[in-house]
Amino acid sequence: MRRRRGEWRGMGNISIVWAAIDDTDNLESIGTGRLARDMASAVEKIGLAMCPSVTRHQLLVAPEIPYTSHNSSACLELLADLNKLAEIIRFCVGYLRDNYHEGADPGLCVAIHNGELNNVTEFGRLAQREIVTTERAYQIAGEQNIHLSAHGGTGLGVIGALAAVGLRSAMNDGRFLELKGIRDIDGVLRVDEILAMTAIKRICAKSGEELGGKQRVDTRGWVRPDLKDGLATLVVEEAPEGIWRTLKSKNKKGDEK
Numbered sequence: 267m268r269r270r271r272g273e274w275r276g277m278g279n280i281s282i283v284w285a286a287i288d289d290t291d292n293l294e295s296i297g298t299g300r301l302a303r304d305m306a307s308a309v310e311k312i313g314l315a316m317c318p319s320v321t322r323h324q325l326l327v328a329p330e331i332p333y334t335s336h337n338s339s340a341c342l343e344l345l346a347d348l349n350k351l352a353e354i355i356r357f358c359v360g361y362l363r364d365n366y367h368e369g370a371d372p373g374l375c376v377a378i379h380n381g382e383l384n385n386v387t388e389f390g391r392l393a394q395r396e397i398v399t400t401e402r403a404y405q406i407a408g409e410q411n412i413h414l415s416a417h418g419g420t421g422l423g424v425i426g427a428l429a430a431v432g433l434r435s436a437m438n439d440g441r442f443l444e445l446k447g448i449r450d451i452d453g454v455l456r457v458d459e460i461l462a463m464t465a466i467k468r469i470c471a472k473s474g475e476e477l478g479g480k481q482r483v484d485t486r487g488w489v490r491p492d493l494k495d496g497l498a499t500l501v502v503e504e505a506p507e508g509i510w511r512t513l514k515s516k517n518k519k520g521d522e523k
Contacts, residue, residue: 319343354376359374
C-alpha cells in the first residue's frame with residue numbers, strides 16, 4: 267500500500283483505531299483478508315487514515331459454524347484523527363456494502379484503541395474456543411460503546427469482526443497480511459536484511475530463541491509474521507541446508523485468497 271506520510275504532518279489528535287471485518291466472501295470470491303487489504307488501501311487513498319498493518323485472526327472451526335474456508339476475520343490498524351472517526355465508520359460501512367460478495371453475512375466493528383477493550387478481548391478469545399452468539403456480541407459492543415454493524419445476509423459476521431478487534435487490541439494474536447515490506451521480499455536473506463527491509467521487529471525459531479543478524483533465512487516468497495508480545499515476529503524453522511526458512515512457502519499458503 268502506498269504511504270503519504272507528508273499528508274499527516276500537523277495533525278494533532280492521531281490515535282490507533284481498529285476496523286475489523288468478517289464473513290465477506292463466498293467460495294468463488296476473494297477472501298476476507300484480501301478485501302481488508304483493499305479497504306485499507308481505499309482508506310489511505312482518500313486521506314482518512316494511514317494503515318500500517320492488517321492482521322488475520324483465526325476463530326473456532328466447528329461443524330455448527332457456517333464459514334467459507336477457514337473461519338478467520340481481519341483487522342485494520344488505522345492511524346487516524348479521532349475527529350474523523352464518524353467519517354471513517356461511514357466510509358467502512360459503505361465500502362463493505364459495496365464490495366462484499368453474494369451469499370456472505372458481513373459484519374463490521376470499529377473501535378478506538380484506548381486500553382479499555384478487555385471485555386472485547388475476552389469475547390475474542392472465547393470465540394476461538396466455543397460458539398458465541400450475535401446477541402452477546404452486540405451486548406458487549408453496546409457496553410463498550412463501540413461500533414458494531416451487520417451489512418447483509420444473517421449478519422453473523424459481527425461475531426468475527428468484534429472478536430478480531432478484541433484479539434488485535436491485546437497485541438498477542440494474529441498474523442500480518444499487510445505490513446511494510448513483507449510482500450516485496452523473496453529468496454535467501456540475512457536476518458538483519460529482512461529487518462531493514464520490512465517492519466518486522468524480530469525473527470525467532472519455533473522454540474522462541476531470537477536469531478542473530480547474520481543468520482540466513484529462506485523466505486520462500488511467503489513472509490507473514492505473527493503478532494507476539496506486541497511485536498511483528500517472524501517464526502522460522504531450521505532447514506537441511508544449514509539455514510532457516512519460513513514455515514510456509516508461496517505455493518503452500520493455503521489460507522489467504
